[in-house]
Amino acid sequence: MLSSALVLVAAVFAGVATANPVEKRQFSGVHTGDATWYEVGLGACGINNVASDFVVAVSETFFDTFPGATTNPNNNPLCGQGVTANFGGRSIQVTIVDRCTACAFGDLDFSSGAFQALVGDLGIGRASGLSWTLNSLPRA
Template sequence: MFVGTYYTPGLGACGVTNGEADYIVAVSRTLYDTYPGATPNPNLNPICGKKLRATYNGRSVVVAVEDKCWDCAGTYDLDFTIAAMEQLVDNPVAVGRIYGVEWSWI
């Protein structure tokens, strides 16, 4: 189980500009940079656009990878947009971090 946080997106590592209402996620820089096929150009990383399902306390959300999280301590921690994190917890701004997130590629 892993940690989930939220962030305000913009121009992500995948080269796409996203907003708070988008269902996207940033994966840890470790996972992003070591994903099979990763190149020195982060915009060309094959992890970009890959979808995953994250689950927390019986609630789940499907998100696409569009960014890398510089502050994620664990290799499999995730940084969600507010809209995506709202699918997992009520009032994510007040909650801040959620411990025990499970996720898998879809």
């Protein structure tokens, strides 16, 4: 009886160990969160940007757990991917170049130029009601 229980427990844990904890589908579709902005520069993707570039940082959770992510952030499949961001009836195209340590999973941290184009006044700082999609899912 004990050996049957151990076999069952081992089978359950084996299934857990081989299951992919982060499935690609959680990265597809429409994401919602807050829009914030930051002073861009050299981002996690190894690209230097300026305030007028239409670029974003995705949350570190989104960035670090994306299928194909490695310990070298420059090689993350999200680097250089396009995003369509929507807020208050406006829509812009931005490029992922960085990761945001203070962002929740669906948040985007914009360059100041992109934030102004999408949300408006930088003094707002944080705007709720953002929705966005990856323009295409990169290969892992």
